[in-house]
Amino acid sequence: MVNRPRRSVYVPQDIEPKWQKVWAERGVMKARDDSPKPKYYDLVMYPYPSGDLTVGHARNYVMGDVLARMKRMQGFEVLHPFGWDAFGLPAENAAMKRGNLHPESWTLGNIAKGTRELKMMGILYDWDREVTSCLPDYYRWTQWLFLLMLERGLAYRAMAPVNWCPVDKTVLANEQVINGRCWRHPDVEVEKRDLEQWFLKITDYADRLLDDLALLDRWPHKVRVMQTNWIGRSKGAEVDFEVEGLGGETVRIYTTRPDTLFGATFMVLAPEHPLVERITTEKHRERVREYVEKARKETEIERLSTERVKSGVATGGFAINPVNGERIPIWVADYVLMTYGTGAIMAVPAHDERDFEFATTYHLPIREVIAPPGGEQGELREAYTGPGLMVNSGDFVGLDAAAGIEKVTAWLEARGKGKPAVKYRLRDWLISRQRYWGAPIPVVYCPVDGIVPVPAEQLPVLLPKEYRPLPDVPEFWRATCPRCGGEARRETDTMDTFIDSSWYFLRYASPHDQTQAFDPELANHWMPVDQYTGGVEHAILHLLYSRFFTKVLHDAGLLNVSEPFKRLFNQGMVKRFGQVMSKSLGNGVSPEELVAAQGADAGRIYEMFIGPPEEDVEWSDAGLNGVVRFLQRVWRLVLEPESIAEDGSGPDGGADVAVLRRKVAQTVGRVTEQNEELRFNTAVAALMELANSMQDYLQGGGSRDADWDAAVRTLVKLLNPMAPHICEEMWERLGESGMLADASWPEFDAAAAAELKLVLVVQVAGKLRDRLSVEAGLSEADALTAALASEKVRAALNGHGPSKVIYVQDRLINLVP
């Protein structure tokens, strides 16, 4: 019988709950406001508590947790908070589905469940700072921020066309309108209604929101591009065209190409343009009215489709082109939008694709005024939008089109017929929602005083206990005017939930403050967020709104920063069977199942190892087994190295202590750097390599001396952020005093790094020298001199982190036979 050493097997379920309890008791992740240590604010986007938490969502939180734990070990005072974006439609839908369920109890139930699952995964937050946006403690301050906006002239009420379902008696979101019909009543057509709604004037901040994107150099390029396009700043000119027969009255158009003004052969107004009625002649009245009516009925989606053929009608009216006095016909067409520019354009079919298409359809003249460089003029088959010289353009002929833009604009300005103008695609933010489950907008309407804000000291405006549409709850909307004390009606709309999420990251700084939304001193201490992690689906809305709020609060003197998130990361999604994991699709794996099957640590490492963090990944149980094997091996390496040593003879030279030492140093550098850059998949690979090297060392007959000991301790520390439970357990069994959470992160030796840099120079230069002497016939000495002088060699050494230098050096050393 073989006498095997008895192995103590690592059973995650035996140790994980124990350590989770210890961390909670010791308050390991409590952030101290008065700590002398440098701060690190590690934030994950707070989720909607849908009750559907899968390992897919957990991946995001594990990333944040790994970073938080590493930063803590590195000596930072880490703020790693969590909260819930708890207002919103799904809660109301769930409540409606199940008669007597209140949105609040549904929401709070999901929160309790989610909290448990996060803790089960070993994810540590400072739960004392938990924020829940649907609780009065929080939405009181959401309301206060609305008042601040109002006070600063950034909140206003205006008419807006909205989608209205006559059966549900509520406004619908654009996504809830399908083919012009209500999503819940496929036979009911949605009406367009003009309703008074509340808006926030985000357009006031368009320039700063755009310009400051340049400061966000640690944001994904993609997100910055998306925001740039969304804001959509364009520069051009507004030009006034006199309307024939209207007594000198003018129509103002906007164009980005004033250089093509001589090519304007007609004008187009949006159907909603206020002058349509007056410009239209008697003869055309009926047809224009019909067309405008039809356009009004169309949904945005239909109207904005580029697929369809352009349509329009002539008004019978004419405008006078200010540059040449030419009479051009005025048309109405729905490809011109009232919501952009001035709602009117000059049509230059020769140099604008849309105008070209329209002119072709209705046989309107096309006049070329920009000649392509070197190209001959002739029949245009499509609009030419490139550069060129101005032709057929009066005194401007021969000018370069780019220069023409300025010259023509100046010419117009001098005569009071136009001026430079900047336009944005960005619209003001409509924040009114005809919903129960949101923060009530804190204003009342008084017959005497008009719109009156609820005084800050009377906040919060509480939601009624009973779940019913707010306009149906008289005890809610009956109010007294704070100004005159007379009878008034309370606003029954609630706020868009994106308002809640535009400032939650500030509440974490002082979550229990009963006197203000946040303590400016504490907010200034913790802000900006050093690392913000969340889904790319928020690339525009949430991130733009949060930036807007931050700038407003900065202007109000309440915040020092004007950008909230220093570094942004968008993680990929976890899929299973080709689809994004979700409980409703039945392909979700819950943290609970995962922990029961393979343990939290294996799950955490797998989530990090499964693929690049920014990529979508496919969950597989086979892959999970691989990391379980890895953890088992680490366990034996650390606690029972003798059992590994007996397992076989490793490669020759496997016991080289210098190799082991170098591997340890290299791994410290790689894991530090790659965790910092959130490249967790390669950090795990580096740890696996270290374990492999340690195994080779043991099996090659290496002695378990001080070097071995150092390797073991380094491995445990480096692995700790990813697999904290097993590392705590091993640390304790190694007889170390003190919790691993208090242990320091292994330092990278700067002197060693410098030395290695030198080795790298020699290696790279040596390679180059060899080539030069063979291929250019230089003597060895000359070749070496040339090689060392080479820019490439010098450049090769600049700006690289220690781990990369070691890595390259490692690879190059092996080149030498």
Add this chain to the structure above:
RNA sequence: GUCGGCGUGGCGGAAUGGCAGACGCGCCAGCCUUAGGAGCUGGUGCCCGAAAGGGCGUGGAGGUUCAAAUCCUCUCGCCGACACCA
């Protein structure tokens, strides 16, 4: 259509312009086991070859460089965002 991103083994993926395929999965062979979907050892880009060895290789075509998966130009294919914004 416009903008952005990505194309590397059977698979997920590694590679400061410097050995392409780290690490893992899977697979093959062997060991150990009463047994194994456990553990251990070795192998595993493709082609030729018994082996030694040789040839080919990062979607395709050019280019820059002593050196290209990486930089440049064109092209093909996927993915994402925006989409009549004048």
